[in-house]
Amino acid sequence: MTYCCALRLKDGLVFISDTRTNAGVDHISVFRKLYTFGIEGERFITIQTSGNLATTQAVIGYLQNQIELKREPNLLSVDSMFEVAELVGHTLQKVISDVTENTHEQSNFYCSLLLGGQIGGAEMQLYNIYPQGNFICATSDTPYFQIGESKYGKPILDRALTYDMPLSEALRCSLISFDSTLRSNVSVGMPLDALIYTKNSLHIPDGKRITDEDPYFMRISKQWSDTLRNGLQELPNPSEDYFK
Structure with missing residues (x-):
């Protein structure tokens, strides 16, 4: 997942993005799911992938091939x-x-993508x-998207994330969203790939791979x-009516 x-x-x-893919409990692999394209100073494009691995690799491969062969249209020409x-x-x-013309079988090859960036x-x-x-x-009302195993990480984003939040705080909020998911779903796993793009910079950032030994993430x-445990202790006790 x-x-x-x-x-x-x-x-x-x-x-x-996380990097875990699995086909059963005994076949777990690491594959990158975050890809960048662009021209420094002119455009920045990122694609994240979730779903059938063969489909996502074919999509990314096709897009890269169009650029390398300079076939129109491509990500660097539109x-x-x-x-x-x-x-x-x-x-x-x-x-x-x-892959298949049978519409009933196409769902076996489905994948979802997140695409972000800026041109000029x-x-x-x-x-x-x-x-x-x-x-x-x-x-601005709905400033984030999730794909894949999203339900465990969604509550913190819904409660805390805002459109005006500084990027450093947004990164922290997103990493907590991933931490919650990692603790509750074994099909999502480290390492994580993170990428931060500053508005109007048109810079293609290198990004960072976050391992389970990353000091900041730990x-x-x-x-x-600790905050959740302490906060739970500070909540008022239920009244006796709950125990009747």
Whole structure:
């Protein structure tokens, strides 16, 4: 399984993905699920993947091949993030259709994608692309998307994340979301890949791979657990009516 989270905030974009894939309890592997494309100073594009591994690798491979062979359109030639989303959605739909024409079997090859970035002086965008190739766009009211095993990490984002939150705080909030997921679902696993993009920089960041021995992640994980336990103790006790 997978957990990927992407945020579109006032000051930039935050992307975090786990790296675990599994086909049963005895076949667990590590694969990257966060990919970057772009031209320094001109455009920055990131894609996160969840779902059938063969499908996601085919989609990324096709997009990379279009760039290398300079075939039009490609991620580095289209003029807007909306066109990027259309291109990626069409590619995903094509890959799934090429595998099987049986619509009842296509769900076996489904995957979902998160796409974010900025081109030139246009606004940053973040899209959630569905297996059918259609997509929705993040807004200031809904500034984040999740794909994969999202239910354990969603509560902290719903309670704490805001569009105006600084990127450092948003990263911290997202990492706690992952910590909650890692503790509750063994199909999501370390290491994590994190990428922070600052608005209008048009810089392609290197990103960071976070292992289970990362000092900062270990620190906030422990402190968050302690905070929850202490907070629970500080809540008022239920009245006797609950025990009648």
